[in-house]
Amino acid sequence: xxxxxxxxxxxxxxxxxxxxxxxxxxxxxxxxxxxxxxxxxxxxxxxxxxxxxxxxxxxxxxxxxxxxxxxxxxxxxxxxxxxxxxxxxxxxxxxxxxxxxxxxxxxxxxxxxxxxxxxxxxxxxxxxxxxxxxxxxxxxxxxxxxxxxxxxxxxxxxxxxxxxxxxxxxxxxxxxxxxxxxxxxxxxxxxxxxxxxxxxxxxxxxxxxxxxxxxxxxxxxxxxxxxxxxxxxxxxxxxxxxxxxxxxxxxxxxxxxxxxxxxxxxxxxxxxxxxxxxxxxxxxxxxxxxxxxxxxxxxxxxxxxxxxxxxxxxxxxxxxxxxxxxxxxxxxxxxxxxxxxxxxxxxxxxxxxx
Amino acid sequence: xxxxxxxxxxxxxxxxxxxxxxxxxxxxxxxxxxxxxxxxxxxxxxxxxxxxxxxxxxxxxxxxxxxxxxxxxxxxxxxxxxxxxxxxxxxxxxxxxxxxxxxxxxxxxxxxxxxxxxxxxxxxxxxxxxxxxxxxxxxxxxxxxxxxxxxxxxxxxxxxxxxxxxxxxxxxxxxxxxxxxxxxxxxxxxxxxxxxxxxxxxxxxxxxxxxxxxxxxxxxxxxxxxxxxxxxxxxxxxxxxxxxxxxxxxxxxxxxxxxxxxxxxxxxxxxxxxxxxxxxxxxxxxxxxxxxxxxxxxxxxxxxxxxxxxxxxxxxxxxxxxxxxxxxxxxxxxxxxxxxxxxxxxxxxxxxxxxxxxxxxxxxxxxxxxxxxxxxxxxxxxxxxxxxxxxxxxxxxxxxxxxxxxxxxxxxxxxxxxxxxxxxxxxxxxxxxxxxxxxxxxxxxxxxxxxxxxxxxxxxxxxxxxxxxxxxxxxxxxxxxxxxxxxxxxxxxxxxxxxxxxxxxxxxxxxxxxxxxxxxxxxxxxxxxxxxxxxxxxxxxxxxxx
Numbered sequence: 001x002x003x004x005x006x007x008x009x010x011x012x013x014x015x016x017x018x019x020x021x022x023x024x025x026x027x028x029x030x031x032x033x034x035x036x037x038x039x040x041x042x043x044x045x046x047x048x049x050x051x052x053x054x055x056x057x058x059x060x061x062x063x064x065x066x067x068x069x070x071x072x073x074x075x076x077x078x079x080x081x082x083x084x085x086x087x088x089x090x091x092x093x094x095x096x097x098x099x100x101x102x103x104x105x106x107x108x109x110x111x112x113x114x115x116x117x118x119x120x121x122x123x124x125x126x127x128x129x130x131x132x133x134x135x136x137x138x139x140x141x142x143x144x145x146x147x148x149x150x151x152x153x154x155x156x157x158x159x160x161x162x163x164x165x166x167x168x169x170x171x172x173x174x175x176x177x178x179x180x181x182x183x184x185x186x187x188x189x190x191x192x193x194x195x196x197x198x199x200x201x202x203x204x205x206x207x208x209x210x211x212x213x214x215x216x217x218x219x220x221x222x223x224x225x226x227x228x229x230x231x232x233x234x235x236x237x238x239x240x241x242x243x244x245x246x247x248x249x250x251x252x253x254x255x256x257x258x259x260x261x262x263x264x265x266x267x268x269x270x271x272x273x274x275x276x277x278x279x280x281x282x283x284x285x286x287x288x289x290x291x292x293x294x295x296x297x298x299x300x301x302x303x304x305x306x307x308x309x310x311x312x313x314x315x316x317x318x319x320x321x322x323x324x325x326x327x328x329x330x331x332x333x334x335x336x337x338x339x340x341x342x343x344x345x346x347x348x349x350x351x352x353x354x
Numbered sequence: 355x356x357x358x359x360x361x362x363x364x365x366x367x368x369x370x371x372x373x374x375x376x377x378x379x380x381x382x383x384x385x386x387x388x389x390x391x392x393x394x395x396x397x398x399x400x401x402x403x404x405x406x407x408x409x410x411x412x413x414x415x416x417x418x419x420x421x422x423x424x425x426x427x428x429x430x431x432x433x434x435x436x437x438x439x440x441x442x443x444x445x446x447x448x449x450x451x452x453x454x455x456x457x458x459x460x461x462x463x464x465x466x467x468x469x470x471x472x473x474x475x476x477x478x479x480x481x482x483x484x485x486x487x488x489x490x491x492x493x494x495x496x497x498x499x500x501x502x503x504x505x506x507x508x509x510x511x512x513x514x515x516x517x518x519x520x521x522x523x524x525x526x527x528x529x530x531x532x533x534x535x536x537x538x539x540x541x542x543x544x545x546x547x548x549x550x551x552x553x554x555x556x557x558x559x560x561x562x563x564x565x566x567x568x569x570x571x572x573x574x575x576x577x578x579x580x581x582x583x584x585x586x587x588x589x590x591x592x593x594x595x596x597x598x599x600x601x602x603x604x605x606x607x608x609x610x611x612x613x614x615x616x617x618x619x620x621x622x623x624x625x626x627x628x629x630x631x632x633x634x635x636x637x638x639x640x641x642x643x644x645x646x647x648x649x650x651x652x653x654x655x656x657x658x659x660x661x662x663x664x665x666x667x668x669x670x671x672x673x674x675x676x677x678x679x680x681x682x683x684x685x686x687x688x689x690x691x692x693x694x695x696x697x698x699x700x701x702x703x704x705x706x707x708x709x710x711x712x713x714x715x716x717x718x719x720x721x722x723x724x725x726x727x728x729x730x731x732x733x734x735x736x737x738x739x740x741x742x743x744x745x746x747x748x749x750x751x752x753x754x755x756x757x758x759x760x761x762x763x764x765x766x767x768x769x770x771x772x773x774x775x776x777x778x779x780x781x782x783x784x785x786x787x788x789x790x791x792x793x794x795x796x797x798x799x800x801x802x803x804x805x806x807x808x809x810x811x812x813x814x815x816x817x818x819x820x821x822x823x824x825x826x827x828x829x830x831x832x833x834x835x836x837x838x839x840x841x842x843x844x845x846x847x848x849x850x851x852x853x854x855x856x857x858x859x860x861x862x863x864x865x866x867x868x869x870x871x872x873x874x875x876x877x878x879x880x881x882x883x884x885x886x887x888x889x890x891x892x893x894x895x896x897x898x899x900x
Contacts, residue, residue: 032890033805033838036831038605038612078464084440092641099467103640106468111633117626125619131610132397134597134726137500188555195560196550210656228656236448237434243560246655278656282680283540283694284561285533286658300660301533302676303758303768316769318675320682320693348540348694350550354687 063116449652532653673754
């Protein structure tokens with residue numbers, strides 16, 4: 001609608017007179033930077049044209065009605081759409097129909113209420129700016145003096161300053177009693193002892209393939225492949241499976257013996273088959289990426305990289321020391337077996353590790 | 355109000371409308387009229403940046419609402435069960451009850467997935483909102499007296515929000531979050547002397563044990579949100595009590611607050627904004643999947659997926675731990691795990707750096723007055739440069755936290771990204787500081803130019819002798835006032851070190867430092883003197899025209 005349609009008597013000319021001041025009128029001759037005061041209120045179309053105001057009212061009402069319809073849609077979707085139905089929505093792909101319908105109807109129902117309220121406030125409620133005075137946060141000096149005097153009076157009446165025995169014993173009692181609370185925390189967990197130094201591995205334990213759950217033969221391990229193993233006897237259903245596998249998880253790789261640079265690694269291997277802890281020595285992520293050309297393994301969490309052909313020493317990343325190696329051999333039946341536990345703690349370093 | 359009835363002088367109680375009767379009842383017991391007198395028509399200034407805090411408040415409320423719903427179905431237990439739910443790929447798998455019940459919420463409870471996703475999205479938006487809100491407060495100097503305590507409340511909310519988020523996304527006990535918990539255990543183990551004990555007490559023994567989900571649960575739904583709720587209430591009470599800050603402008607002074615009243619305008623705008631935020635988050639949860647635990651599977655300490663990332667707000671700590679060289683010192687049978695412990699120490703220091711800045715600034719300026727007029731960032735170049743440097747520091751670490759994502763998406767070497775972050779950690783903030791300060795000074799010069807010479811009108815005039823000039827239009831008094839309203843501090847002088855009797859006065863080290871800092875903050879190289887009335891008059895009077 002153009003401004004020509006607005007009834008003459010509503011045009012803002014007279015409104016400016018009503019406020020009686022404009023920026024220019026108050027301009028300060030001596031100080032051009034002085035605060036000219038609040039600018040006069042500028043009228044919106046809704047302030048002077050009732051038809052525009054009516055249009056705004058209809059928009060707000062329409063938005064609120066839309067919200068009601070969306071809520072009905074939410075209830076209908078909840079009742080009608082099966083939980084497992086999936087639909088194709090471009091560009092999202094196949095998604096759960098129920099989740100999409102519930103979320104969109106809820107979203108529209110809420111958004112329309114908000115949009116309606118904001119439109120109402122912006123177009124129909126008064127937009128005249130009002131100035132409120134601030135008052136200092138600090139108390140008046142008399143108030144402060146009164147409070148200080150009251151405090152002194154109260155402190156004097158308590159006699160806390162005079163009767164030092166009471167004061168000191170009270171402080172002692174108050175300082176000591178939280179110790180009970182600290183004591184109560186003791187049973188949050190057992191003491192570490194040497195628990196972090198030992199795993200389930202011991203002499204003679206077979207290396208069991210994690211995927212097939214069968215003991216591994218040396219011939220099962222091919223060059224270039226990465227095999228994960230657990231100690232014989234540890235089953236997924238065991239109560240402490242998670243705890244044990246967190247330390248005992250093993251990765252097995254077959255290298256060409258002549259490629260093994262580290263002497264101890266060679267001695268602890270069997271026909272080029274080496275077994276290392278799978279738990280990263282940085283903060284304990286399981287290492288799972290193996291690059292067979294370079295014999296490097298990489299922890300996907302923080303990118304620590306270890307060279308399996310050289311004692312699994314750290315060649316990149318934040319890990320602080322090499323992966324512990326498990327000494328392995330072959331028993332009479334040809335199965336791979338451990339020749340003892342890890343000689344050093346697996347996983348992240350800690351104060352007592354040494 | 356109608357003028358035909360005598361409603362103003364109504365004598366008897368029974369004629370009062372029902373609403374007034376209820377209000378009278380409440381007033382006699384709660385004193386609501388006195389409360390409403392100062393608050394019902396309370397004035398709030400308008401600026402788009404003032405709604406950032408509202409986003410935080412509303413997303414916090416949304417998190418609480420949806421969180422309560424989720425507790426009705428979630429089982430905070432690590433007992434192992436076999437999955438028999440409707441998601442076929444995981445059927446028969448062993449998983450904790452926590453994971454199983456999260457699967458139940460996602461697949462069997464109608465709308466459960468939606469509520470879960472609203473909860474998680476709202477948490478991300480909550481943290482992002484707090485970050486941006488904090489920056490708004492920082493760059494405009496809204497933290498100055500009398501609002502320092504509220505700055506700390508807000509900072510604490512941000513830190514607690516991070517940990518509430520971390521304990522929350524660890525609850526489903528899925529492969530990704532379990533990896534995050536393992537990372538936390540490794541970090542705790544690195545603490546010298548007591549680290550191993552702390553880890554054992556936290557997890558009830560060796561990792562993962564059977565306790566941490568239940569323990570994180572009570573921390574996540576009770577302890578931290580309880581503290582946060584108290585802080586939020588305190589934060590809001592202080593906002594009301596101090597009255598909102600405002601930007602300089604015509605009619606706006608340090609002693610008033612100009613805007614529109616709570617009833618009805620802000621009741622409608624702020625109340626409506628809650629629904630806008632909730633509506634948008636609900637729509638996001640409808641179309642954007644978040645934390646799809648079914649595709650990750652239950653946690654196993656010996657398994658991991660690639661591209662493991664924490665939620666964004668934990669990313670900077672992830673960056674610290676990823677780029678730190680793996681230093682370990684072994685002495686006398688003990689290990690000092692510096693490679694993990696140093697990041698663990700820097701993590702809070704990064705946050706504290708921004709938290710303490712307001713107190714350093716107020717010490718340097720020695721200004722004890724209340725400030726209710728906001729600064730434009732350009733007018734406080736040192737503060738703005740410090741804030742920008744801090745953000746760049748934070749983002750360098752975020753890049754470090756996602757170094758594998760950067761490497762795969764942009765085909766970069768992970769080693770070079772790591773080295774970039776290692777060097778950038780020290781260098782980037784310095785560069786950003788210098789550049790930001792120069793940009794601020796440039797903007798100050800431009801403001802000065804505008805005040806003295808007017809606005810470029812875009813009109814080209816040809817003078818009689820053939821020269822072309824652009825006509826500059828003088829600014830209105832409103833604009834002149836707004837551009838010159840800011841105060842400029844002068845560097846603090848140490849003052850005479852020798853008194854009138856020739857006796858030398860001792861100058862404390864702290865006094866010297868303060869003077870040095872003050873020179874850096876407000877010295878010649880750190881601000882452009884704002885135009886004076888004399889300069890303006892000389893130029894506009896005609897003869898001084900360029």
